[in-house]
Amino acid sequence: MNTSASALIEIDALGFAWPGQAELLDITHFRLEAGERLFLKGPSGSGKTTLLGLLGGVQVAQRGRVSLLGHDLGRLSAGARDRLRVEHSGYIFQQFNLLPFLAVRDNVELPCRFSARRAARATARHGSVAAAASELLERLGLGRALHGRRADQLSIGQQQRVAAARALIGQPELVIADEPTSALDADSRAAFLDLLFAECRAAGASLLFVSHDRSLAPLFDRALDLAEINRAQPPAGA
Numbered sequence: 578m579n580t581s582a583s584a585l586i587e588i589d590a591l592g593f594a595w596p597g598q599a600e601l602l603d604i605t606h607f608r609l610e611a612g613e614r615l616f617l618k619g620p621s622g623s624g625k626t627t628l629l630g631l632l633g634g635v636q637v638a639q640r641g642r643v644s645l646l647g648h649d650l651g652r653l654s655a656g657a658r659d660r661l662r663v664e665h666s667g668y669i670f671q672q673f674n675l676l677p678f679l680a681v682r683d684n685v686e687l688p689c690r691f692s693a694r695r696a697a698r699a700t701a702r703h704g705s706v707a708a709a710a711s712e713l714l715e716r717l718g719l720g721r722a723l724h725g726r727r728a729d730q731l732s733i734g735q736q737q738r739v740a741a742a743r744a745l746i747g748q749p750e751l752v753i754a755d756e757p758t759s760a761l762d763a764d765s766r767a768a769f770l771d772l773l774f775a776e777c778r779a780a781g782a783s784l785l786f787v788s789h790d791r792s793l794a795p796l797f798d799r800a801l802d803l804a805e806i807n808r809a810q811p812p813a814g815a
């Protein structure tokens with residue numbers, strides 16, 4: 578775990594605009610502490626997904642600094658940002674981004690193929706990467722009969738849970754979830770959040786969770802509206 582002096586994520590004087598558009602994000606300062614669970618909300622189009630892309634180094638800010646585990650992402654090459662992302666963070670996207678032709682278990686194991694560190698952590702905890710994938714899937718309510726099935730042959734709610742298992746395998750320090758419960762029923766949602774919180778606790782991981790479902794906010798250490806830290810005006814009609 579990091580000490581309180583070093584935030585897991587730190588943003589200073591960030592400015593970002595999509596090409597040809599007005600500035601979308603103007604954030605003076607933001608920190609996410611190690612182990613903190615943050616609920617991030619804001620209207621549709623206000624820039625939440627864009628911010629997550631900046632934190633993962635998928636996009637790079639035009640000005641200011643975004644650091645993850647003390648690394649200034651703007652100073653790293655695209656390849657180095659990709660490596661840092663896969664080693665230390667797990668993402669659950671709105672569109673899941675599963676590889677449709679791969680089996681469920683292969684999708685979950687994928688981060689461990691790209692990150693020796695995550696493979697080692699999964700093996701240390703579960704005996705093997707395959708066992709780690711299998712246990713996570715079962716804890717998310719996806720029985721063994723589904724593990725060999727192609728990802729695109731699952732329901733949307735099941736695919737969302739596969740994406741969660743993939744994000745959590747190998748215990749990354751940061752879990753970023755963008756509307757991860759939108760396709761789940763109330764029971765699956767509660768089980769999903771229980772597992773997400775338990776896995777983050779076990780790994781000492783921080784959780785940055787974006788959702789429009791305000792009823793979930795009290796479950797988190799902190800709830801933040803993007804408008805509280807963003808001085809830019811979202812585009813008209815957003």
Ligand SMILES: Nc1ncnc2c1ncn2[C@@H]1O[C@H](COP(=O)(O)OP(=O)(O)OP(=O)(O)O)[C@@H](O)[C@H]1O
Nearest residue numbers: 595601619620621622623624625626627628812815
């Ligand atoms: N790849 C892109 N290229 C150009 N503009 C983009 C791109 N992605 C997002 N935008 C623009 O950035 C603005 C914010 O989008 P973003 O997806 O970050 O909002 P959001 O708060 O996550 O919305 P939602 O809650 O609907 O998911 C929108 O005006 C959108 O059109």
